[in-house]
Amino acid sequence: MSSLGLVAPVLWWLVAELLLWESFMQRAGASLHTCPGVCICASDLLSCVSRSLSLVPPGLPMTATSLDLSHNSLLQLQDNWLARLPRLHTLRIGHNRVSHISAGAFQNASRLTHLDLSSNRLHSVEKHFFQELTNLEELLLYNNQIARVDTSALVRLSSVQKVYLSWNLLTDFPFTALEEGSLPQLKIMDISSNRLSSIPVDKVIALPQTVKNGLYLHNNPFMCDCTLYSMFLHWEKSGFNSVHDFREEHTCLALRQPRASLRFLKHRKMFENCTSAAQGLIGMADASFKGAVGEPLLIGCNTSLQDEQTTYLWISPNKELIAHSSSINQTFKLHSNGSLEIRKAQKEDSGIYICMATNKRLMRNESREINVTVHHGKYEGEGFNTGLTTLLGCVVSLVLVLMYLFLTPCRCWCRPPRNPTPPNECSAQSSILSATPPCNDDASRKASSGKHVVFLEPVKDCQNGKIRLAVSEEFSDSKSPKILQLKSDSGSISSVFSDTPIMH
Incomplete structure (x- = not known):
């Protein structure tokens, strides 16, 4: 009996432990799989969009990997509010009224890769905002009221690829945070549509090429400057997406007048007198x-x-x-x-x-x-040698043309021949600007009085094979002769022009 008395308390203790364990598992299961009434849950996706929420709803399931709280009325992000969501990698809080982010708001969100805080009321990007987000790849901060970005605000984002800061109130930006090795994965840094009137060009042109390719600076009130213009012109020639995608939106204020906005990559006449000093800076x-x-x-x-x-x-x-x-x-x-x-x-x-x-x-x-x-x-000498060769070629060609026009190989044709040419022989000299037929036995080739003959073609019987001369068939009665056509055979040319006046 004594042994049964000892066993009974032990059994009761085991039953109690089993009941407590069952209750605990039920509560744990509820926290894992329950969905807040104001949200929609689909497996590991949680959507609480447009529910007029001013606070984050309690009881969010621990299995969620994506949480969408956009289009609500959230005012701030408290410490450790993501502690119960260890698997979260996508967080959307766009279109809210968030103006403050606590130092430990993202302390338990090291897996977060996508963070959307666009269209809120943030006034600055502080150092402590994103220090825990070492795996973050995409950060959306556009359409806020951000007027300042702390120099160290992005230093811990070693995996970030895209940062969007457009449509804010920035008048300055810490470009040193984009230097070589600072953000090794960065592909896009959008600072467009802010209030930047100038940028440190020497620091910007020293940035890595991959950063400059995705550094969007368009639609800012830049003052027109030769150095700035030369930088963007060089980026355009290099084919950078940051200029190519928004070429029309790159403007500057001519004469520092707010209303004199100029599309300087389209209308370049204003920059024709830019000195070479600006080009030299770009060349660094x-x-x-x-x-x-x-x-x-x-x-x-x-x-x-x-x-x-x-x-x-x-x-x-x-x-x-x-x-x-x-x-x-x-x-x-x-x-x-x-x-x-x-x-x-x-x-x-x-x-x-x-x-x-x-x-x-x-x-x-x-x-x-x-x-x-x-x-x-x-x-170094290539351009000079090419120009000299071209010049010499032109000079030689000109000399040959002048020789062809004014130097006669033999002027014996201009004197009356002592011995008449035999009827069946004809030299090239008989075809030089003569108004008479080249051979006496060809009566059919007499020049009529109604034609102004410049070149007569020798007869086939006495053609020397050197040159053939065409006859104009439609000359008028004007005194100026017309040269119709010069026909040459494959042989050498022995006929040249003469200084003797043309007879008609």
């Missing part, structure tokens, strides 16, 4: 070097980091890394000042070279893009 980032096949070519890396502690790396057009450790390469040699030497340039060495300078002491890095073209023969 995109220089060009030309060399000859088989000769050495030295390419400079023109950066502002001219320091002994600066290290240099080059990337060839074939995407090959060129560093000091690879200077033993038979094709390239990297000098200590950052210059790259192509020992024996070949045509296949042509292309875009990228130079990257890094200074750890200054904690800065810069990159330059250099266009290299290798020609056959020395490039």
Whole structure:
């Protein structure tokens, strides 16, 4: 009996534990799969659109990977409000009234890849907003009231590819946050339709080519400036999407007048007098070097980091890394000042070279893009030699024409012949601008009085095979003769013009 008395309490304890565990699992299951009444749930998708919500509804299912709270009246994002959504990767809060984001609002949202905060009432982008979003790929902040972006606001977004900041109130932007290596995955940075009146062109042109290709700056009230115009013109020639896609929307204010907005990429007459100094500044980032096949070519890396502690790396057009450790390469040699030497340039060495300078002491890095073209023969003299050859060819042609017109090989034809030409013989001299038939025995070829004969074609019996002369059949009675046609055989030409006046 004593043993049964000991077993009974144990059984009751096990039953109680099972009941508690069942209750816990039921509550956990409810939190996993229940859906708030104001939302629509479909598997792992949760939509609470246009429900006039001023607060985030409680009881959001933990299985949600996509949450849409757009078109509501949310005012702020509190700390840890996403703690119960560990799988969330897409969050849409567009078209709300959010003006404040707490420091820990995204503390438990490290998996988030898409964040839409467009069409809200944010006044700035602070440093603490997105520090936890290391996997974020797309950030939408357009159509807010943002007037300032903190320099470090985007520094932790190492995976971000697209950032949209258009239609805000920005008068300045930290372009240093876009430097080489800061945002390695960045493809689009849209700062269009803001209030930028100027930008630091020297810093912008030093940005990587991939960033400039997606750096949208159109529809800003820029003051018309030669340097700015030259930069955008260069981007247009380079085929950058940031200019090509919105070419008509690139405007500037002529004479600093707000109403004098000019489409400077379409109407370029105002910039015809821009000095070469602006072009030289643009050339800092995109220089060009030309060399000859088989000769050495030295390419400079023109950066502002001219320091002994600066290290240099080059990337060839074939995407090959060129560093000091690879200077033993038979094709390239990297000098200590950052210059790259192509020992024996070949045509296949042509292309875009990228130079990257890094200074750890200054904690800065810069990159330059250099266009290299290798020609056959020395490039420097090519234009001169081609022009000289063309000029000499023209002079020789002119001399030959003058010789043909004014130098007669034999002038004996202008004197009366001492011995008449035999009836069956005829030389080329008898076909030189003569009004009489070339042979005495051809009565059918007499020139009629109604024709002004310039060239007479010799008869077949005495033709010398050198030249044939045509006769105009429709001359009028005017005194000026007409030259109709000059027919030549394949043989050499022995007939020339004469200074003797034409008889008719």
